[in-house]
């Protein structure tokens with residue numbers, strides 16, 4: 262009340278009061294906004310998670326803008342048109358099956374998926390950028406001997422996108438400033454150097470053990486929608502184990518969690534998904 266009295270007697274104090282009111286209002290507003298943007302509900306899984314208020318659209322833009330640099334760092338896009346086509350059509354089949362599954366519960370896929378085969382024939386790996394840009398190296402692709410294994414790789418990477426693992430990591434690291442510059446990314450207002458830095462962080466990004474296991478679950482789920490036997494996921498783990506040879510590279514060739522742990526976990530997932538046993542006639 263005293264504020265009103267003093268304010269009415271002095272024009273200068275009146276405006277000081279107004280300013281303080283505005284600041285207080287702004288503080289309240291920011292804390293409310295902060296509160297709500299702290300926890301984001303994942304549109305696919307329905308789980309609360311912290312992605313710093315980043316929208317699916319921002320993730321898509323970030324992924325698309327980072328994709329050429331990602332490709333460049335792994336020898337560019339593969340020159341093998343047949344193999345490229347095999348990768349993208351398998352990816353698209355998985356996405357279609359996923360979309361159908363989501364439709365049944367009136368949900369839509371907020372992401373735009375694109376699947377790329379990279380020329381690198383030495384680095385056994387696969388990656389997912391936020392928003393749906395997915396990559397597999399020729400080195401990994403050439404070691405696969407069944408389409409079900411390719412479905413397993415791509416299904417796992419789709420899982421990272423759906424679970425928003427990169428966005429989650431970015432929100433909890435210094436890369437947060439990278440997120441806020443997503444608007445700059447959208448307008449093409451990011452220097453090549455900054456983009457290269459961002460992509461390097463994506464490549465070096467270590468997902469947590471639980472992130473990997475969540476993505477393995479998606480892998481098994483998605484490949485089963487295309488009638489591929491879950492055994493191919495186990496075969497994939499065997500291939501990765503042979504190839505890792507003690508060296509640690511990000512994501513798929515990562516030794517964390519170890520292929521043995523993952524195999525064990527995959528068998529548990531398979532038991533959950535196929536409660537009444539694995540149907541006959543899976544490929």
Ligand SMILES: [Zn+2]
Nearest residue numbers: 473476512513
């Ligand atoms: Zn992974």
